[in-house]
Amino acid sequence: MNVRTIQSKAADWFAEARANPLFLFGLLGAAAVAALDQATKYWIVNIVELPIHRRIEISPIFDLTYVQNRGASFGMLAGGMGSRVLLSTISIAIATVMIVWLGRLKRRFAAAGAALIIGGAIGNLHDRVRYGYVVDFLDFSGLMFPWVFNVADTAINVGFACLILDAVLHKDGKTPA
Numbered sequence: 001m002n003v004r005t006i007q008s009k010a011a012d013w014f015a016e017a018r019a020n021p022l023f024l025f026g027l028l029g030a031a032a033v034a035a036l037d038q039a040t041k042y043w044i045v046n047i048v049e050l051p052i053h054r055r056i057e058i059s060p061i062f063d064l065t066y067v068q069n070r071g072a073s074f075g076m077l078a079g080g081m082g083s084r085v086l087l088s089t090i091s092i093a094i095a096t097v098m099i100v101w102l103g104r105l106k107r108r109f110a111a112a113g114a115a116l117i118i119g120g121a122i123g124n125l126h127d128r129v130r131y132g133y134v135v136d137f138l139d140f141s142g143l144m145f146p147w148v149f150n151v152a153d154t155a156i157n158v159g160f161a162c163l164i165l166d167a168v169l170h171k172d173g174k175t176p177a
Contacts, residue, residue: 017103022111026102029112033119037151038126041135050137061142068133069148084132091125107170113162116155123152 017023044050050066057063070083095118102114127134136148 013100013103020103020105022105022108023103025108026105026111026115026118027099029115030118030122033116033152033155034122034126037120037123037155040151041123041127041137044137045135055139059142061140063139063141064137065139065141065148067136067148068131069136070133084128088125088128091121091128095121095125107166109162109169110166113159113166116159116162120152120155120159123155124150 044064044066048056048064050056050064053066055063055065098114098118098121102111102118105111105114124134134150134152136150136153138150138154139148141148
């Protein structure tokens, strides 16, 4: 594939995406998710000062617990600079693929799922690039849920659930009118 072919395909995709009202909706939704994620992390770190307190008990089922997650979801692949670069690259690739796909989506629920995943990936990518770790603080260990997570993680998981549900509801490939 030569450069002109790639440029032509990119131009065609961009024209299709710009004409798709769900594309702008999805990009704005992704930006809102990333902004909410960063705002909650700022609040937790700088206003609540959770890194100093380490843990604040809120209720029998929910606490705020400060964790520097140097790995992927639930601490998997934790390591040094190599895992930081790998996980950042994966986040960029996922966000890019989802943005390209978002430009072609015709169903609102799927577009919302994609937006949640994009926003969550960008929110956690920001932390990983800036700090070398992702700030996690939502702790539902009182419900026997052993992981501490954040708004971005929640958005990614809800986004995937939306995409799975959309796929199940539209398994015949038809979009309802």
